[in-house]
Structures are given as C-alpha cells and as structure tokens.
Amino acid sequence: MLRYTIRRLLQLLIVVGVLSLLLFAWLRSLPGGPVSALLGERATTESRARLTEELGLDQPIFVQYFKFVGRALSGDFGVSTGVQPGDSATEIFLQRFPATLELSFLAIVIAVAVGIPLGYLAARRRGGWLDNLSVVSSLIGVAVPVFFLAFLLKQVFAVDLGWFPTAGRQEGGIDATRVTGFFVLDGILTQEWDAAWDALVHLILPAVALSSIPFSVVFRITRASVLDVVDEDYVRTAESKGLTTPVIRRRHVLRNAMLPVVTTIGLQTGALLAGAVLTEKVFAFPGIGQALALGFERRDYPVLLLLILCAAGVFVLINLLVDLSYALIDPRIRTRGGGR
C-alpha cells in the first residue's frame, strides 16, 4: 500500500510537470494577452513594448518557461497582472484556494449526506412516491445549469426572502482572526463563533447550488447500486441468519453498495471545479473559480498557471484518496497478491 501511494505521488509530480508545459504554451497561444488587457486596445506601441519587456514576454517561449520553472521551484510563481495586480500569485492562491475547498467540501458533504440515504430509501421503496420524486429531482439536478440554479437560489433565498447573504465569504464588519484561511474552521479554532457562523451562512447557498450535480450522481449511483446489492445471494444469507434490519443494511447492503459510490465521488471533483467557477461568479464568492474567470478575461498568466496546476493536483490527489479508501472498504483489492 505504501509503495503504491508513493508511486501514485510520483505520477502526480509527472502529471503536474507535463501539464505546466502544456498550459504554459497554450496560455501564450491565446489571442490577446496581459498587455492588451492592462493597457487597453488604444495604447501606444511604445508603451506596449515597454510593458511586454517588463513582463518578460519578449523572450522566446522556452526561455520564459525555464525561467518560470526555476522560480517556481523556489516557490515564486510570479506576480498577478490582472486578478489582483501587484499581488504575488502564491498570495492569491493562499487566499482563494481555501475558499473554494471549503465551498466544494460543503457541497460534497451535502451531496453525500443527502444522496446516499435518499438513494438507499428510494431503492428500498422502489416505485414508491419517494423514489419517483427523488429520481425526478435528480434528473432536474443534472439538467438545470449550475449557474441558473445558483441564480435562482440567490434570487429567492437571499434577495427576496433575505434569509441568506447575497455575496462574499464573510461580512466586512466581522473581525475574524485568520489561521488556516478556511473561514469556518478558523472561527471554530479561535472560538469566534459568530465569525464561523457567518462564514457558514455565506457558504450555504453556493454550496447547495454546487452540490446539485454531485448530489444527483451520488443519489443515482447509490440507488442503482443498492438495487443490485439487495438481490445478491449474501444479503439472502444475512437474512437467513435472522440478523436485524439495521445490521443487514449497514454491514451487508451499504458496505457493498458504497464501492461504486466512492469512485463516483472522486470523479465528481473535476465537475465540481467547473461548477465552482460559475457558482462563485453568481455569489461574488472570492474563490479560485472567480479568480480563474477573471484571470482568463485579463490574461493573467501567473495566476492562471498556478491555480490550474493546483486544481489538477487536487484532482489527482483526491482520486488517490478515493483509490486508497476503496482498498480500505474492499478487501479483494487490499489483499491482492497476499491471498490465494
């Protein structure tokens, strides 16, 4: 298991390395560029040339790349030109990455906490009203665009009803101590309960919007998987032993039914990141989604590079975690090679 983990981590490094090269080349091949974005279309040729030189964009691309790699290895990813001009890309990353992780984590928690029990119940009462209702709502969940759902939730629950804030991560008036950059966690660690609560309240609507697709997928995979598992011979064996329903449900049905669900959750992290870009825009949520959108608009090469590389890294890491937890639930994988 350890060797497997190490091998996967090495793979991660290679993926990030190759991706950095491709990204670097791709970003520079896009029309426009940071200079036009900063100076506008009507700037003089002279001032454009000066800025191009200042940013090092006049040099051959492979020189730029090796300079980037050299600096990146010492932790310097350059200075933002568009998202927060003047701030270092690393700084922007450290501000925004926890925001998006916090948001995505809550979205996944909602998707799992609602999707799995609902999937189980729907399967057990197949064809009942709960089943039909949740199948339909999961279809709507994947069909409705995330930004539209985000917009709708914001309009109804934030603007009209006023139950939730309309934008941001935390009210400006709150004096919160920063520890990790995860606002809810910070509030709990420092026991600033009002700060934690306020951060959580800001998260809820965007997290619900963001959870719509992972919820639908988790729900449907759970339902299908439970329907498969309840017909398995070993569930009948468990029944023939007279075990109580909760034990059969937990130990014999869910433990097996969770295998495909765990894989799904890993695959959903990619979709989650895409959804985060749109959700964060609607709720003016200062995460990496918002920074990516802004970064593309303004061709902010350093910020885009760092954020996309980190997003890819997180995606690979989460899939590694999924594989490891899969092995934890499924002894057939864990004992591979060890058994007969």
Place this chain on the structure above:
Amino acid sequence: MALLEVRDLSVVFQRRGERPFTAVDGVSFDVEPGQTVGLVGESGCGKSVTSLAIMGLLAKRGVKISGSAKFDGTELLSLSDRQMRDRRGRDLGMVFQDPLSSLNPVVSIGLQVTEVLERHRDMSRKQASVEAAELLEKVGIPDPKRRLSEYPHQLSGGMRQRALIAIALACRPRLLIADEPTTALDVTIQAQILALLADLVRDTETALIMITHDLGVVAGLCDEVNVLYAGRVVERAGRHDLFRVPRHPYTHGLLASIPRLDAPRGERLSPIKGSVSDNIPWTTGCAFAPRCPNALDTCVQVTPAMEPDPVVAGPRLLRCHNPVEPATAAEQEIMS
C-alpha cells in the same frame, strides 16, 4: 409430532402485467426431529421456492403464499417479520448453492460467523470469536484462527461452503435446509461436503432438508425422499424403497439418468426426454404426461391424486395413473 409439518404449501408469483405463476402447488411433507428428508427434482420444479417460503425469505411483494408450515407446532407462515427473524439462524438454518456469492465479499469470515452468535446467543464479540474458531474447526477448516480474519475470496470453494455450514449450524438449529449445497463445487469436494453434512446432522441430531436435482446425492444421505415435479410432490418413499422400486415414471427416469459408479462420471445415461416446457397444467391432467413413457389417455384428462401405492407395500405415496411395474423397475435396476 413432526418437527416440521408442511401442508398444502403453495407459492404463486404475481407480477404486475404478468400471468400469475404457481411455482409450488400444494406441497405437503413432514420432517421428524433428527431426520433427513430429500426434496428432489429437475431444476425449476420449485425446490428452492419451497425452502425459501418455509424460511420466510421470499419477497413480500408479488408473492402469494398459502397453506401451512408448522415448526414445532408454531405456524411459521403467520409469524411477524420480527418473530421470523428471531427464529431464522436460531431454530432454522440454511445453506445455499453457491458458496462464493453467498458470502459477503467485504466482510471477514470471522464477522460473518460471529454476527449470528451475537444475534442469537447473546455472546460478546470476544466470546463469539472463540466460539467461531471452534465452529470452523468442527467443519474441517484448518488453521481456523487465521481464517477468521480472512475474506471469502481467500478461501477455496470447498472451504467457503464449510464456512457457510458453520454459520448455519452456529446456533445449533433444530432444522437445517441445504439447497443444492454441492452443486457449485468440484466433484471431489462434493463428496467431502456431503459426508461432512451427514456427520454434523447425525452428531448434533439436527433435522435436515436436503434439496438436490441429483438423486445420487440423496442416496447416501436421506431417510425419506420427496420427488417434486412442476411444483407438486409426485412420489414419496423411504430412501431404500424408492431406489429399489421407483414407481413414478418421473422418479424412474431420474434414477435411470444417474451416472453409475461403473459408468463414466458426468455422463447422463438416459435422460428423460423433453423438458419442463412441454408440461401441461396440473389442472387439466398430469403435468408430466407429454414426457411420460407410461402416459394413458386419462393422464391428460384427470389430474392424478397423491395416494398410497396400491401394489407395492410400504409407506409410499404416489401421484400417477399408471405407475412403473415393480418388476420392470427391478429389472431396469439390475440391467443398468
């Protein structure tokens, strides 16, 4: 009083949009304490459904069960789900056909044994572990302590079936139902598992319902044999009587199709012609008539009733208008 009295047990599957299907059609038989009773018949004749109905393991929806199954005087068919759960695993144990799919792949062998001990014998996990190791030892699993922490895929097919037998007998039930327990196993392992079952039920005085499509399996094991055809019992007799003088044409055909010791194994000698798809409904005559070499005109007009054998002495019941003559039966036996 018999330990298990099954009377007129019928199971009808009723799926929406489909015609009702009677899988078990008025089956009656008794199992005395400690007795081994065989349920024999071709695949699809209702053996599994009969046993699942007795165990209360059939789906609640789309299934109509009627008749009676009294265990030690208690009507099983009218027990609540909770009461039945208290009995299953404690008074009634069951071993299924495919040992690999019948064990949970992600739960250790140990837990799959101990959970039933914890449930019915009020044992702590620790006591149950000790007991589980003893149980595995008793069913002939070597190195039982290590096996407890292993998973089904790490055991061989025979070992898995031994583990399932240990689970079914863990709470010392008075009745064990074994539904084709050797069908999925290698031929050499089959004999070992049958011998193990025979030893265990004898030592623990457990009654056994042995379900099989193979009369050869019944030969060494059962005190009494019920031959099923299309959901009905067509012949019931003691093992020796049945083998010596099979009276029902279907039983006769089954016996003729057992590979003998002196014939190459696995080779069907003279299989019964046709298949169950040729059956006619029991309501219009004898379901076996289209395949029966002894069929008379009455066979497709009058449904034969289950009656004592008019010719051969002994406690035998038959459902046939024109049984196989005892002489020919004996001759056949000698000739084959």
